[in-house]
Amino acid sequence: MLAAVTDDFSELPHPARESTPDGPLAWRGYDASHARAAERTGETESVVCGTAHVEGTPAVLIAFEFGFLGGSLGERTGDRLEAAYRHAREHRLPVVPLVATGGSRMQEGMLALTQLQRVARQSALTREAGLPQIAVLRDPTTGGGWATLGAGADVILALPGAQVGFAGSRVRPPDADPAAYTAEAQVAAGAADTVVPLAELRETLGRWLRLLTGGTAGTTPAPSGPGAAAPGSPLEIALGSPSEVAPAPVPAALGATGLPATGWEAVQRARAAERPRAEAYLDAYFAHRLPISGDRCGGTDPDGMLCGFGEREGRTVAYAAQTGTATRPAGYRTAARLIRLAGRLGVPVLTLVDTPGAANDADAERQGAGAAIADVFDAVATARTPVTTLVIGEGGSGGALALAAPGNTWATPDSYFSVIAPELAAAILKRPPTEVETTADQLRIRPQDLADLGVIQRPRGR
Structure with missing residues (x-):
């Protein structure tokens, strides 16, 4: 998926976490499943996070590997996501989640589910820092991944025919209409912005990144000190500092010129x-x-x-x-x-x-x-x-x-x-x-x- 949007991806370092046999729940066979997933995909976790240029604009990319335990979120996934968002804020970069997930990892139980809280906090902090988040919904995008990284983004693009919905295919009511759980249905319901064919994704994503960053991604120094905000940031504006943004020019009239008599x-x-x-x-x-x-x-x-x-x-x-x-x-x-x-x-x-x-x-x-x-x-x-x-x-x-x-x-x-x-x-x-x-x-x-x-x-x- 990364190759569809960039040519210069550079992976971020993996945060270290001490491992225990078969994970935090001692789930029998979990280590073996993890090893098979790594052998099959060539990855060591369900997400790969790094920096790249998309049509010239630098960004932090979060790419899910669905082949690795269904792209599920576990503690190590949460570590990587948190580190990626922090890197984005430190370097003033937009965040692009390329989502393909079945939800939280059952083999880690509630510890996996609580990773959604970590993700939600990181997304909120990034939003307050004035950095855009543009999600790309792939097949499938379900569960907590959809409810945080996907639906929580500022702009949501979706690939045609992708399965998108909070409920995955195996946990829906038996009489549920499958057409309701598609990218097209989510756009029609106002939950996503548009469907983008894969062949057009790089160009479309690049245009969005240029518009939402104004071409300044990665050029503004990160704020220093606890709670500090960069000059002119939304946080500073909200606290009462005047906005230095110039108003949009008034468009010229395109129709009648003379004023009405009555x-x-x-x-x-x-x-x-x-x-x-x-x-x-x-x-x-x-x-x-x-x-x-x-x-x-x-x-x-x-x-x-x-x-x-x-x-x-x-x-x-x-x-x-x-x-x-x-x-x-x-x-x-x-x-x-x-x-x-x-x-x-x-x-x-x-x-x-x-x-x-x-x-x-x-x-x-x-x-x-x-x-x-x-x-x-x-x-x-x-x-x-x-x-x-x-x-x-x-x-x-x-x-x-x-x-x-x-x-x-x-x-x-x-x-x-x-x-x-x-x-x-x-x-x-x-x-x-x-x-x-x-x-x-x-x-x-x-x-x-x-x-x-x-x-x-x-x-x-x-």
């Missing part, structure tokens, strides 16, 4: 089918970009929210963009995930507002619409890096405002922003349909009105 004209322009949408703005703004997908709790909103990272004039910018439809709870949760990840990595954020409002159907309520919108408000309010917002179409009530950056929101000439849609405002005020246009004017929703009110900066032209 509120209703502003609404009509924003709703026009030919108006440029999020995809057009993102394509014009970025040299290239890669998407993230999923809220990590069972949902996606591919038709309502586009999230990811892209390169803009040589620097990385994160984006969360509404697409002109009613945004669903999973879309808001994905955007919140994106903004927090960008903050940890020291990456500025661009949000594009374009929605008639949050989805308000019964399913949206069951999926926690209010809590999801609150999550985005919180993510923007506590963002560790600057957020830049451009309203490119409809700005429908709180479902749009949640993505808007206070003090750094702009609007295009073919957009509007309103406390509520004019039609709904008229209905609430018990006005006839003939007064909808008058109501739109009274709401003062044109870009120039919003600037006069201090809600946005001056309207953004071409």
Whole structure:
């Protein structure tokens, strides 16, 4: 597997651990099984950890060998994983787990299971240090390996057809649908970002590493002293130091140039089918970009929210963009995930507002619409890096405002922003349909009105 992503892997030293006959549980035959696995694979444990360059970016790679006792985690596995994460933090390197595991090693009992706690702590410390973790899910990725190294990563790539799920094939209910335990199913459920063919893995992984490190992996000296943080790190920012990250530039307007004469004209322009949408703005703004997908709790909103990272004039910018439809709870949760990840990595954020409002159907309520919108408000309010917002179409009530950056929101000439849609405002005020246009004017929703009110900066032209 290592050969598929790098040509210069250098293994890290193995931490020493005193061995006892047949392991900590004195499990009869364990030493013999261990010896057979070593002979079969040429390895001495189920993981190989080391440093390498992936398409030019240095990283710490954690490669599982499934042929070694099913890629299971034991005490020595935990030693190696802990050492790899520590090396990554000391040398300011991203971590790439190449996961293929059946779970914790039964021959070591609860001592094997508790290695998951060690891994979780190391992953959390690495996250707080502002270093990205990109997991690659291979076949199979199950049990605690999936629940820590896999699902706990910032970006999750998966190989086609890989078995991915907490429950392995031998411990599922007999009537379980096997299709639910696949890489494709996990992407559809929002638990992983994308499926990548093996032939494209090196290039895709390399692009992700460049974007999430900004090309600076391994170049920043490690912090010194207990609990110290590097200047400008997410930890320092969280403690109150100002972020030195420059805001993302405001995109140029792609549609109409002149300002609307009336509120209703502003609404009509924003709703026009030919108006440029999020995809057009993102394509014009970025040299290239890669998407993230999923809220990590069972949902996606591919038709309502586009999230990811892209390169803009040589620097990385994160984006969360509404697409002109009613945004669903999973879309808001994905955007919140994106903004927090960008903050940890020291990456500025661009949000594009374009929605008639949050989805308000019964399913949206069951999926926690209010809590999801609150999550985005919180993510923007506590963002560790600057957020830049451009309203490119409809700005429908709180479902749009949640993505808007206070003090750094702009609007295009073919957009509007309103406390509520004019039609709904008229209905609430018990006005006839003939007064909808008058109501739109009274709401003062044109870009120039919003600037006069201090809600946005001056309207953004071409």
